[in-house]
Amino acid sequence: MNVGIIVKGIGGIYEVQTQEGRVSCTLRGKLRLRDDRVLVGDRVEVSRDQSGKGVVEAILPRTTELLRPPIANVNQVAVVFAVQNPLPNFLLLDRILVQAELLNLSCVVVINKGDLNPEGALELADHYSKISYPTVITSAAKGEGLDRLKELLKGKITTLAGPSGAGKSSLLNALDPSLELETGMVSVKAQRGRHTTRSVELLALGDGYVADTPGFSRLSLESDQERDLQFAFPEFRPHLDFCQFRGCLHRHEPGCQVKAALEAGDISKQRYDHYLILLEEAAPRY
Ligand SMILES: Nc1nc2c(ncn2[C@@H]2O[C@H](COP(=O)(O)OP(=O)(O)OP(=O)(O)O)[C@@H](O)[C@H]2O)c(=O)[nH]1
Ligand SMILES: [Mg+2]
Ligand SMILES: [Zn+2]
CATH class of the missing domain: 1.10.40.50 (Probable gtpase engc; domain 3)
Structure with a gap:
């Protein structure tokens, strides 16, 4: 029996990353009953049948469970935004940070497009690091800040959050060009309505995983969170x-x-x- 992590699931077929590589798996019968409860990010036990096909036998206990995006075992949120183009919406960024805090996830702040306004980037970095967040200024375009970003993502399951056009996919491509994520077609994608159909996937990066998902949790608070x-x-x-x-x-x-x-x-x-x-x-x- 092998232990692995589900990195993708479409139509009842789950891609599981194990120490021996990726295995395409179906679910053992008893798990199929709860097909909707199997999440990307789940740590699972996998067996191989005679023909070498993988079967998910069991799901190991989860540490966390996000609903939006639906991913298990996330332990970090990286809030990515641009110094400009688009200009930051500070209330939106604080909403994301607050949601992550309420879910007990650790947060890192990534200020991208530093090349467009280096001084502005430093001011923003100062603001967020004073709050106590690990902060990095990056430029996906110029390849700057990538070593520190890699360091922050190391060994974690991170979900990216932040506005469209901030450069989330560009940064991941800069860290690992083989990912070949689609970038820079924000308005075109929106017109075609294609971004909504994207499935959740964990991308292996070093010894960690990153989910490049636009949505993160719900963006307004519940009416019982006043004290929290x-x-x-x-x-x-x-x-x-x-x-x-x-x-x-x-x-x-x-x-x-x-x-x-x-x-x-x-x-x-x-x-x-x-x-x-x-x-x-x-x-x-x-
Ligand atoms: N100048 C500059 N442009 C960048 C940088 N990073 C990304 N861009 C550009 O910004 C645009 C948006 O980048 P994406 O990586 O698609 O942004 P995203 O955050 O993934 O956007 P969504 O997938 O829509 O959420 C693209 O045209 C990129 O080329 C950067 O560091 N500097
Ligand atoms: Mg993107
Ligand atoms: Zn007080």
Whole structure:
């Protein structure tokens, strides 16, 4: 029996990456009943029948389970955006980071197209690394920052997130040209509606895996996440225990240490404003 990881699944055929290479597998009968519950990213036990065909015998316990994109065992989200073209939407980026934090996934920040505005890229890197996120400036076009990016992806199952046109696929191609991912046809793809039919796939990169999927989780908060939200801002955490009131939501409460940190410049105004916007969304609706 061999252990491997499902990297792709279409029409009941699962591609499993094992130490001895890729094996095309069907599911053992008892697993077929839960065909919809088998996910890309699942670690599985595989056997070979006499003709050498693979059969998935069992699914090993999952550490995580994402719904959008549907992938098991993801442990990291890489938020990829461009310094410009397209210009960053900071609220959207914070939404992605917050969603990842709420799912207990670690986050790395990738600032691509550094070649278009090197100084702007440095400012952005400063902003995100102050929050505590591992941050890298890259240029897929010029091949810059790739070693550090590779380092950040090492040994992890990472899903990419970020706006269309940021250069996610371009970066993966730069790391491994044999991937030959389609790039730069954003508007054409959208017109043909082709991007929506793309299946989820894990790409082997070094000793890790990356999913190049445009969607990441749901982008608005549930109305029961009001209390959890503060913990999804890593730079708030050192202050949370010191607010005057237990249950402080860091809005107008007296003796709030998050607001004190904001006024002292230890928490950025932009992040705090986004916290308030998201807090509003997560407020209970009766
Ligand atoms: N100047 C510059 N252009 C880049 C860089 N990286 C990517 N591009 C260009 O940006 C465009 C979009 O790149 P993609 O890799 O397709 O972007 P994506 O994030 O995969 O987009 P979606 O698949 O639609 O989500 C392409 O025309 C790339 O050639 C870069 O580092 N510098
Ligand atoms: Mg792409
Ligand atoms: Zn407070």
